[in-house]
Amino acid sequence: MMMVRKSKGLGERHQKILDFIASYQREHKHPPSIREIGEDCDISSTSVVNYYLDQLEKSGNIERDRKISRGVRLINSAPVGDLFRVPLYGVIQAGEPIPIPSSDFNAFTAEDSIDVAMSLMPAKEKGRDLFALKVQGESMIDAMVNDGDIVILKPTQDARNGDMVAVWLSDRNETTLKFFFKEKDKYRLQPANPTMKPIYIDKNESLEIKGKVVMVIRKVERYN
């Protein structure tokens, strides 16, 4: 009773092994051992598993770290890894100060967190100190940011011209997101929406830059 491989490509058993590696990895966060693969796929000998693994490696479906325990990994399928976890620190809204992480920064204090793919992150901003805020209310619409959006910020006190910053205008008792420009004797805060006009802040007025916006994410659910 022999199992024939129908196609030139992957046989039933190859597929089952591939599936098992994927699901095992998902569940245990580490690859299975050869014997575990064999047990799941009803293969009684480790040499047979090894036999299939060799084939899967040659056909480019997996990669192996020889001699290393559990050194199997899928390559072309599930793009594994490279997530970036950003702590969600609360909400940002017009009338409230911005909650920025304290110096005894602890990512685990965050109630929740946002996962972002590394590949989406602007190159420079991959430090560990980013944090996220959820926008509440419609006060940021001139920054092209709507209620429910998630903004990812990099905490900083000083901004360069052209940076989008989250600022607290204590004179106006207002939090806002704007593009920042330093001019002769004042600051220009330019809305992201090109049809709207900038606001100007005298240098003697207080302007607290709380952070630099690096990313905005909007899940479009329903309008109502």
Added chain:
Amino acid sequence: MMMVRKSKGLGERHQKILDFIASYQREHKHPPSIREIGEDCDISSTSVVNYYLDQLEKSGNIERDRKISRGVRLINSAPVGDLFRVPLYGVIQAGEPIPIPSSDFNAFTAEDSIDVAMSLMPAKEKGRDLFALKVQGESMIDAMVNDGDIVILKPTQDARNGDMVAVWLSDRNETTLKFFFKEKDKYRLQPANPTMKPIYIDKNESLEIKGKVVMVIRKVERYN
């Protein structure tokens, strides 16, 4: 010369171990062994690594599969995997029709692709048929979408009330993103920006729904 743990929390060595596990996992797609951790962190004895690993487990930073090779995993930080690859099919701009994937849909035809964390995806939209477009021009600002933004769409011809849709208005020769509402004898296309007024389309006018927007991603680089 002893290393004192200053705070009650994580010491320098704990952090180094955590970082090493993360970077090793990123690079090798499987966790490091105890001896590999020791080597990287200048710990000469496996028992010391074990000692720290026990502490990290108690403090809830890692999880361990006892007796199993490389059975260490970070729990708070980035969960490996769970990325969603969305093909980037081109640009969307006011004067041009929307490039939607043809039926001989092939993800590899896409010039580029966007990785999105599963956890960011609206629950219902995890089908494999999503695609992404890059916004060109400032014509979508009334949808709170700016030049350079990436919109992720689900191809569909019919929309439910409240869905944000990408439509092609052939009478006006225009592509736009709006919230969709079907009313008595006309369609109402509501801008996402609440300060802007809706446009109405008679049912006899042609209105081609090309897709439903499920997500908007904006990388904030520079204003100029």
Added chain:
DNA sequence: CTTGACACAGAACAGACGTTCGAGTATCAT
């Protein structure tokens, strides 16, 4: 029928790996 490629089993080996234990050192409060 012989030959050889293929799929598979089982056993044995060597090295990798987690675990445990005994012992040593430094710091600090008592």
Added chain:
DNA sequence: ATGATACTCGAACGTCTGTTCTGTGTCAAG
């Protein structure tokens, strides 16, 4: 001083794990 606590080392043990070798049954080509 004394003990408690925190940290470190080295070695030994047993199991986990990848590798390799021998052997068996099937099937198709020559």
